Amino acid sequence: MKKVLLVSMAFALSLFVSNKSEAQIKIGVFDEETVLSVMPGIQKVDTLLQKYVSDSLKTEYEFEIYQYQTKDSAFKRDSATMSPSLKIAMKQEIAKHFMAIQNWQQYQQQKIQVKQQEFLRPFLEKIYTALDLVIKEQKYTHVFKKEVFIVAEKSDELMLRVIQKMKIPVPKEIEEQIKALNGGGTTPTTGGGSKPATKPAGKN
Numbered sequence: 001m002k003k004v005l006l007v008s009m010a011f012a013l014s015l016f017v018s019n020k021s022e023a024q025i026k027i028g029v030f031d032e033e034t035v036l037s038v039m040p041g042i043q044k045v046d047t048l049l050q051k052y053v054s055d056s057l058k059t060e061y062e063f064e065i066y067q068y069q070t071k072d073s074a075f076k077r078d079s080a081t082m083s084p085s086l087k088i089a090m091k092q093e094i095a096k097h098f099m100a101i102q103n104w105q106q107y108q109q110q111k112i113q114v115k116q117q118e119f120l121r122p123f124l125e126k127i128y129t130a131l132d133l134v135i136k137e138q139k140y141t142h143v144f145k146k147e148v149f150i151v152a153e154k155s156d157e158l159m160l161r162v163i164q165k166m167k168i169p170v171p172k173e174i175e176e177q178i179k180a181l182n183g184g185g186t187t188p189t190t191g192g193g194s195k196p197a198t199k200p201a202g203k204n
Contacts, residue, residue, distance in 0.1 A: 026139055031146040031159040035127050036120070038163065038170050045119045052115050057108050064104070068097035130165040134158055 036042055075082075075090045082090065100107070135143060135158070143158060160178050163170055170178070 024139075025141050027142045027144070028135070028138070028140045028158045029144050029146040030131060030162070031157070032124075032127065034159050034174075035162055035166075035168075036123060038168055038174065039123050039127075039166075040168065042123060045116065045123075048119050049112060049116060053108070053112065057111060061101075061104055061108075064097050064100045068094060068101060071097065126166065127162060130162045131158060134161045134165055 071090060071094050075087075075094060079087060079090075131143075134140075138158075138161065140158070146157070146159070160174070160181050163174065164178050164182075
């Protein structure tokens with residue numbers, strides 16, 4: 001599927017270039033997940049999700065089990081004396097709780113994904129604000145997700161430029177990549193692309 005997508009994208013771009021040969025096209029790729037993984041404070045998202053599961057979803061699950069067991073027991077005990085309409089209503093209630101229990105894993109996963117996006121929103125807003133600045137500064141005309149588009153030039157991997165723009169402390173491996181991107185001159189913690197990484201004499 002990915003190969004088909006890549007081929008289709010390459011074909012579409014070739015048409016675009018042929019139709020607008022006079023326009024200057026600059027293509028970049030962006031890896032959101034890598035930037036998220038190095039952002040300060042991102043670890044607390046896992047802690048918040050675990051708390052959400054234990055405090056909210058676990059309680060909700062236990063409630064469904066309690067409701068199912070209670071109503072099922074009551075139906076078995078009293079069904080002989082129930083009216084037909086009450087029997088139907090009770091069976092529907094029991095079935096609803098039973099289905100909720102049966103489908104709980106899928107339901108829980110959906111709820112966790114929604115809550116995760118809620119917790120990640122502040123981080124993503126910062127990331128895409130920085131990305132927008134990089135796109136404008138570097139004059140990129142098209143940006144694709146890294147997993148669906150391959151660009152050979154390291155300078156077109158906007159993930160590195162976004163990390164530098166946000167001045168995020170990063171592992172040595174990524175720091176070296178950013179130094180190479182800037183011709184060996186700066187690191188993300190020093191900020192700007194034109195200042196040398198070495199500090200003036202006499203300053204810490």
